[in-house]
Amino acid sequence: MKNKFIKYLRLTFSYLFLILFCAISIYPVLQVVNISLRPANRLLTTSLEIFPQNATFENYIKLFTEQPFLIWIGNSSFISLVVTLTGVVLASTAGYAFSRYEFIGKKISLLSLLVTQMFPPTMLLLPMYIMLVKLGLLNSYMGIMILYTATALPFCIWQMKGYYDTVPFSLEEAAMIDGCNYFQSFYKIILPIASPALVITALFSFMSSWTEYIVAAQVLQNTELWTLPLGLKSFESNLGTEWGLYGAASVIIMVPVIILFLVLSKWLISGLTLGSVKG
């Protein structure tokens, strides 16, 4: 009797706790969706409704017809795609070497990769900015793609190395006996097994460039080159924020990221705990 009472008490408090934090987690996201659907005359409202009255898509239509939003999507997609591809190719190969082979300078290189995580954001941004000014690469995609790759790559290599470490070496040995060469045993046997880690590496590289604002704000000053985050920020200002456009743009930017994140969340748990943290 007493035990049952305690059990119900525990479960009640557990569910209340979970529901409270779910509400806290989801509310700001709903808030953005809410703002994006508000009609122009209700943008500045103090009502607490979750779904706006007279919801309309006019903000979305305005975003695509009156703003260069399609150009920003194109720019961001191009940059993110190149950065993600570079990141995955480089991290999957270098991480493999770090996991499988001994070579001169291996330990110090691994340590250096870890140390780069301690760089404050200005540590690379400032010298790169000055270099880009001197090379005349400011306002070019080359410059920003280099910066994004530089910031994402060390973490991605560690992540991949950690995952390869959990794959037994005997797999390659067996493949070699069966006549595979180094490249084949990596490409045909190990890479498919490592696909969860590849997916997470891709996700992080993609996220770091698709939503990055601080670096882009310094490097891309020409409006035509703007990425989505720069466009989004331009709707917000001290004098008067274009809340409707801001909401609609935010929803379009974050929906693909959230979907990717949630779909991959299962791999995130194993990938992160095995990869970056336990090493």
Place this chain on the structure above:
Amino acid sequence: MNKTFLKNIWITILILPSLVILIAVVVYPFGYNFILSLSNISLTHIRDWKIIGFDQYIKVFTTVTQPNIYVIFFKTILWTITNLFFHVVIGVSLALVLNQKDIFGKAIFRTILILPWAVPQLIVALTWRGMFNYEYGVINAMLTQVMGLPPVEWLKGESTAFLSAIITNVWLGFPFMMIIALGALQSIPRDMYEAADIDGANWYHRFRYITVPLLKPVMIPAITLGTIWTFNNLNIVWLISNGGEPQDSTHILVSFVYKAAFNFYRYGYAAALSVIIFLILLLFSLSFMKKTRTAENVY
């Protein structure tokens, strides 16, 4: 001979592209930043700068800045500790609750609880900035309409603006700790708890002698990483306070450096302060890892 030769070529192919790129875009700028920190480079001396020694470092510690650099340093520590504390407490609590075997709908709860991590930081910051708005913000609306309290000037006051940034960052950071803790908890075998039950252990004993020791090796590296990320989190402070408002009182070290570099063009000074921040974090990580003796888990 042929075989080792082939193997060496294979290793080179794997490692060389990353090595070349990392040297070009990480090692070289790192060295360049160090040289800049020893120079008098600024907007007026962007092409004709020269090495002047450690003047910029001395400036960091002695010049009276507005706001005072030591106050900013103190705020950065406060920012990091408060954030990490709530990230870990909320994250681990949620993980413990979710890991109970008789909770239904785990997958749904977990999915919703990950949301703050999935939303891009720029959107997080701008949305919360809107929610903290004095007249139209949801938070004041809740304070006045639901709780009957007076509204708060969140973004205009020195301490409330800083608090707003902390609240926002706590919100976006707890899912990471939750996921890490959940992964660790799931790897603890259930029969350990059952064996403890047979031995007559109560929930406190189980928590203290099974859960905590097995969580610790996973949480320590995560906390180290979290500390570094939070210490260096430019996005939230910069965007919530719109570059340090009100009157440059809402700064942590990294946002102060960013402002010195890109709003005041004091490149040499910013480079020197970057190096100092890096050294602080390096010393912290080394000593923290050594103290908790988990280094072998990470390297």
